[in-house]
Amino acid sequence: xxxxxxxxxxSKTYGDTVLALDHLDLEVGRGEIFGFLGPNGAGKSxxxxxxxxxxxxxxxxxxxxxxDCQRDSVEVRALTGYLPGxxxxxxxxxxxxxxxxxxxxxxxxxxxxRVVALAERLDLDLTRRAGVLSKGxxxxxxxxxxxxxxxxxxxxxxxxxxxxxxxxxxxWEVLREEAxxxxxxxxxxxxxxEVEEICERVGILRDGRLVEVAPVSDLKGRSVRRxxxxxxxxxxxxxxxxxPGVREVERHDGVVEFSVDxxxxxxxxxxxxxxxxxLESRAPTLDEVMRAFxxxxxxx
Amino acid sequence: xxxxxxxxQTLGGMRTRSIVTAIALALLAVLASLEYKELGDxxxxxAGSAFYTALGGGADISTPEGFLSAYYFNFxxxxxxxxxxxxxxxxxxxxxxxxxxxxxxxxxxSRVSFVAQxxxxxxxxxxxxxxAGVPFLAWGVELGDIGVEAWRxxxxxxxxxxxALLFVGVAYLACALLPTxxxxxxxxxxxxxxxxxxxxxxxxxxxxxxxxxxxxFHWAEGTPLLTGDYPWPRLGALMGGNLLxxxxxxxxxxxxxxxxxxxxxxxxxxxxxxKGREDGxxxxxxxxxxxxxxxxxxxxxxxxxxxxxxxxLLVSLAAAALGAAVVALYPDFRETLGEFADSEFFSGFAxxxxxxxTPEGFLxxxxxSWVPVIFAVLAFMAAASSxxxxxxxxxxxxxxxxxxxxxxxxxxxxxxxxxxxxxxxALSYPAIILTAEGxxxxxxxxxxxxxxxxxxxxxxxxxxxxxxxxxxxxxxxAATVIAxxxxxxxxxxxxxxxxxxxxxxxxxxxxxxxxxxxxLIVEGFDPLRFLGPLVIALVLALLALEAFQRRDLAVxxxxxxxxxxxxxxxxxxxxxxxxxxxxxx
Numbered sequence: 046x047x048x049x050x051x052x053x054x055x056s057k058t059y060g061d062t063v064l065a066l067d068h069l070d071l072e073v074g075r076g077e078i079f080g081f082l083g084p085n086g087a088g089k090s091x092x093x094x095x096x097x098x099x100x101x102x103x104x105x106x107x108x109x110x111x112x113d114c115q116r117d118s119v120e121v122r123a124l125t126g127y128l129p130g131x132x133x134x135x136x137x138x139x140x141x142x143x144x145x146x147x148x149x150x151x152x153x154x155x156x157x158x159r160v161v162a163l164a165e166r167l168d169l170d171l172t173r174r175a176g177v178l179s180k181g182x183x184x185x186x187x188x189x190x191x192x193x194x195x196x197x198x199x200x201x202x203x204x205x206x207x208x209x210x211x212x213x214x215x216x217w218e219v220l221r222e223e224a225x226x227x228x229x230x231x232x233x234x235x236x237x238x239e240v241e242e243i244c245e246r247v248g249i250l251r252d253g254r255l256v257e258v259a260p261v262s263d264l265k266g267r268s269v270r271r272x273x274x275x276x277x278x279x280x281x282x283x284x285x286x287x288x289p290g291v292r293e294v295e296r297h298d299g300v301v302e303f304s305v306d307x308x309x310x311x312x313x314x315x316x317x318x319x320x321x322x323x324l325e326s327r328a329p330t331l332d333e334v335m336r337a338f339x340x341x342x343x344x345x
Numbered sequence: 346x347x348x349x350x351x352x353x354q355t356l357g358g359m360r361t362r363s364i365v366t367a368i369a370l371a372l373l374a375v376l377a378s379l380e381y382k383e384l385g386d387x388x389x390x391x392a393g394s395a396f397y398t399a400l401g402g403g404a405d406i407s408t409p410e411g412f413l414s415a416y417y418f419n420f421x422x423x424x425x426x427x428x429x430x431x432x433x434x435x436x437x438x439x440x441x442x443x444x445x446x447x448x449x450x451x452x453x454x455s456r457v458s459f460v461a462q463x464x465x466x467x468x469x470x471x472x473x474x475x476x477a478g479v480p481f482l483a484w485g486v487e488l489g490d491i492g493v494e495a496w497r498x499x500x501x502x503x504x505x506x507x508x509a510l511l512f513v514g515v516a517y518l519a520c521a522l523l524p525t526x527x528x529x530x531x532x533x534x535x536x537x538x539x540x541x542x543x544x545x546x547x548x549x550x551x552x553x554x555x556x557x558x559x560x561x562f563h564w565a566e567g568t569p570l571l572t573g574d575y576p577w578p579r580l581g582a583l584m585g586g587n588l589l590x591x592x593x594x595x596x597x598x599x600x601x602x603x604x605x606x607x608x609x610x611x612x613x614x615x616x617x618x619x620k621g622r623e624d625g626x627x628x629x630x631x632x633x634x635x636x637x638x639x640x641x642x643x644x645x646x647x648x649x650x651x652x653x654x655x656x657x658l659l660v661s662l663a664a665a666a667l668g669a670a671v672v673a674l675y676p677d678f679r680e681t682l683g684e685f686a687d688s689e690f691f692s693g694f695a696x697x698x699x700x701x702x703t704p705e706g707f708l709x710x711x712x713x714s715w716v717p718v719i720f721a722v723l724a725f726m727a728a729a730s731s732x733x734x735x736x737x738x739x740x741x742x743x744x745x746x747x748x749x750x751x752x753x754x755x756x757x758x759x760x761x762x763x764x765x766x767x768x769x770x771a772l773s774y775p776a777i778i779l780t781a782e783g784x785x786x787x788x789x790x791x792x793x794x795x796x797x798x799x800x801x802x803x804x805x806x807x808x809x810x811x812x813x814x815x816x817x818x819x820x821x822x823a824a825t826v827i828a829x830x831x832x833x834x835x836x837x838x839x840x841x842x843x844x845x846x847x848x849x850x851x852x853x854x855x856x857x858x859x860x861x862x863x864x865l866i867v868e869g870f871d872p873l874r875f876l877g878p879l880v881i882a883l884v885l886a887l888l889a890l891e892a893f894q895r896r897d898l899a900v901x902x903x904x905x906x907x908x909x910x911x912x913x914x915x916x917x918x919x920x921x922x923x924x925x926x927x928x929x930x
Contacts, residue, residue: 097746100897123748133739135648136442145635149644150747157634176442190743 049075049198049229050096054105057091057253065091067253068105073231073246075110075197078224080240080261081233082335083250089233090130092250093200096231097127109198123152126194130202130233132187136176140164140186143175144193153194164189167215180207188216192223199223201232205239217243237335249335264334271333272303274316275323286315351449351459355466359432363474366428370421370478372837377416378485381409409491410571413482414501421478422505422565423541425471429513430533432467437517438526441603450603460598464517464591471513472506493571501571507583508565512537514590521597531659538663561586642749642757649761653727660723661769664716665776671711672780672788675704704786705866708777708793713862716773717800718836721807724766725828728811731758733824736898745898752890759812759886763805770800789866795875796866802878803860807832809885816892856881 050073057066066088073079081089094100096107098118107114109121134143144164148155164171169185178186184207191199204220205213220230220243234240240247241261249257257264274280276299283293290306305312309326316324405411437460440446450459479502483495516533523529543553544562557563564583679702699706732755735741744754774797781788810831815824835855842852852858859874 094742094898099742099745101895119748119750122746125746127743127746129739129742129746131739132743134743135652135740137652141634146644146648147743147747148634150744150749152748155634160634187743 047075048072048108049077050079050107050109050231052092052096052105052107055092055095055102055107056104057088057095057100058103064253066095066102069255071248071255071258073229075229076224076227077246078220078230078244079232080244080247081231081250082235082237082240082247083233084235086252087250088253089250090202091253093127093202093231093233096200097122097125124196125198125200126191126196128184128187128191128199128201128204130206132183134175134183134186137174139174140169140171140178140189143186144171144189147190148193151194153196155194159195160189160193163192163219166219167212181209181212184208185212188219192219195223195226195228197227198229199231201230203234203236204232205234205236213239269304269306270309271327272305272309272312273325274301274303274321275299276301276320277322278320281319285319286312288312288315349462349465351454351462352466352469355432355436355463356470358436359467359470362428362432363470363477366424366474367477369424370474371481373421373424374417374478374482375485375488377413378482378489378491380416380489381412381491382489409486409493413486413491413493413571414566417482418501418505418566418571419545419562421475422508423537425475425505425509426512426537427534428474429467429471429509430516430530430537432470433464433513433516434520434526434530434533436463436467437520437598438523438529442526446603456599457595460517460521460595464514464594467513468510471509475502475506475509478502497571504565504580504583507580507587508561511561511583511587511590512540514587514594517594518590518597521594521601527655642753645744645749645754645757646761646764649731649758650765652731653762653765657723657727657765657769660719661772664712664719664769665773667716668708668712668773668777669780671708672704672777672786673784675707675786676784678707699863699867704781704788705792706863708788708796709863709866712773712777713796713866714840717803717857717860717862718832720766720770720800720804721832721836722829724762724804724808725811725825725832727762727766728759728808729815729825729828731762732812732815732893741898751894755812755816755890755893756886759809759889762808766804766808767801770797770804773797789869792866792869795870796862799860799862799865799875802875802882803856805882806856806878806885809882809889812889813885813892816889816896 050071052069052071055066055069055071056064058064069088069092081092083089091100095102096109096114098114098121101115110124112120112124114121135146138146144160148160161171164185167185167189169182169189173182175183175186184204188201188204191201199220201220205216208216217239220232224230244261246258246260247264248255271294278299280296280299280301286293286301286303288311290308291312292304292306293301294304295302303312313324406415437446440449450456479495479499482498482502485491486493486495486498512533515536516529519529519532520526523532540560540562543556543560561583564579564586699709701707701710732741735744745751747754774794777793777797778788778790780786781793807828811824811828814827818824818827835857838852838855839857839861842849842855842858856878859878861874865871865874
């Protein structure tokens with residue numbers, strides 16, 4: 046893979062006791078929209094801040110577009126746009142002054158017309174001081190700053206946090222357009238629906254360790270399916286469905302729910318033999334996949 | 346549930362401030378008493394001065410009561426009031442800006458109860474602080490052979506408490522009426538300055554004299570309390586003033602919006618004007634971004650200059666006004682000052698420069714003994730805010746994510762602050778020289794220039810030292826405490842060396858010794874005194890740049906210094922999980 050973001054054994058400890066990131070090996074391709082998933086405290090923000098050289102690794106290395114994130118940190122930052130998880134801006138500067146200030150710090154040219162158009166698209170008033178903006182509007186202004194000079198790599202820490210559903214869709218659209226023009230979007234989230242919506246691949250982080258990297262479709266495909274069977278009379282006993290990979294989850298009012306890991310053919314045959322009236326089978330949501338991941342892993 | 350939780354929380358939050366302030370008051374009390382003993386009979390020559398009589402709270406400054414009133418009961422309340430303004434503005438406007446006020450007011454408690462407890466906490470804290478100074482005052486009075494009974498010191502302290510609380514009430518009222526902490530602080534600070542100068546300068550001007558009655562300092566004069574013939578209606582008026590101001594603050598706070606415009610409902614046309622100012626001059630959609638050129642670090646320099654322009658300008662204007670006032674007053678005091686030409690006290694105060702009855706000596710005592718330390722304090726506040734403040738506020742993260750080296754970013758901040766502080770210091774020069782010309786005071790232009798610009802290396806020394814400390818410690822409070830300790834320690838060392846022979850050699854470690862304006866104004870340019878501190882400042886700046894380059898940013902970890910020192914070992918190290926979780930998200 047022609048990697049836009051690559052980490053090798055990247056680790057971060059604080060003092061001798063806190064391990065924030067544990068030997069992260071990761072590659073994200075150019076032009077890819079990559080979702081970095083995990084609960085609070087998993088190490089998502091730590092990874093992004095290591096990539097930007099805001100904090101220094103305790104071990105391992107990272108590179109962006111072939112540039113070492115520590116040795117060539119200035120070049121790396123010239124290639125990246127960053128949206129922090131908790132966007133804080135200079136309260137006394139207006140949106141316009143904020144954009145002008147950060148625009149003057151960028152190395153690549155910034156197109157004012159594009160920035161104004163993007164602000165309008167995000168329904169953001171650039172004349173207001175950052176200090177009086179709502180959380181959502183600060184988030185929009187932060188996103189605008191990250192996208193100022195259309196950098197080839199975007200590192201976004203929970204980019205839609207605080208935005209209403211309509212604006213979330215607008216942001217997703219913008220990110221897709223950025224990917225279409227060739228930008229790599231690396232973003233962290235714990236909102237499964239948005240990852241499912243726009244990501245091609247996801248990495249799942251837990252307690253500082255990368256537990257899985259896979260395309261969203263693979264992740265969902267290879268996971269357990271939920272099968273709901275409705276019976277006309279009292280359903281047969283649990284013993285009737287003791288099959289490999291099948292687990293009875295719930296039973297109520299003539300309805301039995303199963304989770305099936307693998308092929309559901311055996312279960313369908315068994316249900317048919319016991320007079321099933323209706324059958325529903327669905328793929329799990331990413332949310333369910335994630336929960337399964339964490340339940341399987343158990344506490345660290 | 347704990348009784349009066351907000352009051353107790355406010356009181357707890359004032360603990361460190363109160364202890365530091367009480368120590369300052371104790372020092373002031375002892376120094377004032379020793380000073381009285383040192384000056385002795387020579388003070389008789391100031392007995393007829395209206396200015397010093399006003400400072401002495403209506404009594405001759407040569408009397409024990411007048412002297413204590415001038416040198417303790419004038420300044421102790423001011424110190425406490427400044428602390429009170431900081432505490433009160435952070436407790437309302439500061440919390441409003443940080444968002445925690447929302448959470449507090451969402452609890453089942455009335456706003457009036459909240460603000461009353463906040464005000465009560467600060468009032469109790471400041472009262473205890475002033476009372477803590479009384480035993481030291483009594484001790485100093487004994488050391489200095491000043492014949493004032495201890496209970497009278499307590500009564501006079503009561504007057505100071507009422508005065509301090511009144512200005513704290515004004516600060517709360519300002520917080521309720523004005524949108525930001527800075528504006529509230531400036532309004533309360535402005536009221537304090539105006540009231541103090543009305544009281545002191547009013548005595549020297551017939552035009553101002555009638556206005557002294559509106560100054561709370563006039564109603565809380567120390568001498569009448571110390572002598573026992575204090576008119577009780579005055580005390581009642583002061584208490585009435587307190588009730589009025591606190592009542593108005595509670596009323597206004599109850600009516601205002603929280604974390605919105607932050608002020609009382611205004612009449613339509615004024616509201617329109619204010620809204621226009623807040624929302625910017627441009628109509629929405631008519632924004633024209635100025636992004637034609639790339640300015641790089643110039644933007645960081647400019648940003649630092651703009652962020653600190655207002656406080657530096659205000660302090661610089663005050664310093665320039667003080668310098669001009671000192672020069673303007675000199676001809677009136679020339680004769681009287683002759684009596685103090687051989688005073689050890691004033692020689693110690695003025696360093697080893699000119700005698701106090703010369704323009705250079707008078708300027709040294711009344712201007713160069715105060716102003717450098719004010720700029721030093723401003724420098725460490727600016728440096729601490731520019732790194733630790735921005736780090737805590739989250740903006741440093743975004744700034745450091747831009748394509749510039751860390752060293753260059755910090756250098757931009759240092760350069761911006763150095764420029765604005767140097768420009769501020771320079772403002773005093775034309776003010777002093779033009780006033781000297783106007784009043785016919787014979788001040789050497791070259792020596793005055795070197796003495797004033799000698800404050801630049803001193804200020805830069807404090808600036809870069811604070812940058813270094815804050816880059817090493819990552820804790821704004823700890824950095825500020827260390828920088829403040831160094832500033833105060835250096836100043837006290839230089840000051841006390843004038844009286845204590847044993848400190849004469851040691852004083853050379855104080856930067857104030859090397860940048861002593863009283864010497865520079867007489868001797869002119871001295872490469873060692875001028876360039877020495879500049880070179881040290883440069884070395885400190887380079888160390889700070891290196892420390893900033895090596896540290897982690899905005900991580901709530903107590904291991905920063907140790908991590909930084911051992912950084913060379915990070916590559917290739919094998920790590921094992923030793924504890925749950927991480928610091929990052």
